[in-house]
Structures are given as structure tokens and as C-alpha cells.
Amino acid sequence: MSRIGKKPVAAPGGVTFTIGKDNVVTVKGPKGELKQAVDRDITVEVKDGQVIFGRPTDQIRHRAMHGLYRALVANMVKGVTEGYERKLELIGVGFKAANQGNVLDLALGYSHNIIFEVPKELKVATQQEKGQNPIITLEGIDKQLIGQVAAKLRSLRKPEPYKGKGVRYVGEVVRKKAGKAAGK
Numbered sequence: 001m002s003r004i005g006k007k008p009v010a011a012p013g014g015v016t017f018t019i020g021k022d023n024v025v026t027v028k029g030p031k032g033e034l035k036q037a038v039d040r041d042i043t044v045e046v047k048d049g050q051v052i053f054g055r056p057t058d059q060i061r062h063r064a065m066h067g068l069y070r071a072l073v074a075n076m077v078k079g080v081t082e083g084y085e086r087k088l089e090l091i092g093v094g095f096k097a098a099n100q101g102n103v104l105d106l107a108l109g110y111s112h113n114i115i116f117e118v119p120k121e122l123k124v125a126t127q128q129e130k131g132q133n134p135i136i137t138l139e140g141i142d143k144q145l146i147g148q149v150a151a152k153l154r155s156l157r158k159p160e161p162y163k164g165k166g167v168r169y170v171g172e173v174v175r176k177k178a179g180k181a182a183g184k
Contacts, residue, residue, distance in 0.1 A: 005066030008050035029080025079141035090134040092165035097126040097134040108157040
């Protein structure tokens, strides 16, 4: 059995689970509501405020799906109770970030500013202090969506290996290269 798939997903206070037709799991909590379609081979049932996942056989595909859907539902529960947050840091001379609502205006060293529209499900905030690198903060209940938007923002100017300039996650370590050796 999958170690992750065997664990039931517990519902903290204020979280309700519903299983609709076509194995769609809906999780409602204080911060919002999320839905996830579960593969038809995986059985999902709610007992005593916990969601329990089962699989029909020990095939590799069934074992993989068993742990996957349990982890996805556990992430949904955490999202609707606590929420998720991802911070990105802009490192480079003249790099700036500003937002108006969910529209980001990024100056990343190109000849033009990049206007990036963040999905309405997420909240975006920018922070720019003198002497500090600008920081973009993404908040929301959907872990997958936050990760996807953060990866897209990072791809606009990936950290380069010589000076480390670019957009990176806060706390990310970029391995630097030595550059060319000095003369003789």
C-alpha cells in the first residue's frame, strides 16, 4: 500500500467535504472552495469527518494515483484553511515591480516594461524598500495555481549563473560560475 495514500485526510474545524458525481471532491473552508476530479478507479469516501482513498489493485498506475489524489486533497484542505503564499525576489540594478490590483508592472532590464496580469483567484502585493531587492508576494488557496504563476514570473528573467541577476524565489540558492580566468 502507498504510505501516503493510506493516511486519511482529516478535516479541521469549518471544513466540509462533498463527493459529487464523476468522483469530484469539493472542499469548502473559511477561505473558499476548491474542486478536484478524482480518477474513476480510485474510491473516495467520507467517514467521521475524514476522507479515505482506496484503490482496486496493486498496479503501478493505481498505486501512483492513490497517493497523488490523497496529496491533492490534503493540499486543498490546507489551502482553504491556511492558504498558500509564494514570494519572488528581483535581483538586479534597476529591477522594479509595482502592482495595481492584479496587474503587475515589471522592469526587468529589457527595453520595455512587462505588464503581467495575475489571475483573479490570487492576491498579489509588491514591496520595494530602499537598499533592498523588490519582492513580489502571491497569496491564494490553490497551490497549483500559485506555483504556476510564480514559475511564469520567474521565467520572464531567470537568474543567470555569473552575477545572479534575475527573478528568483525568496530563499532560492543560485549556483554561480567563476567566469573567465584573469590574464596570464
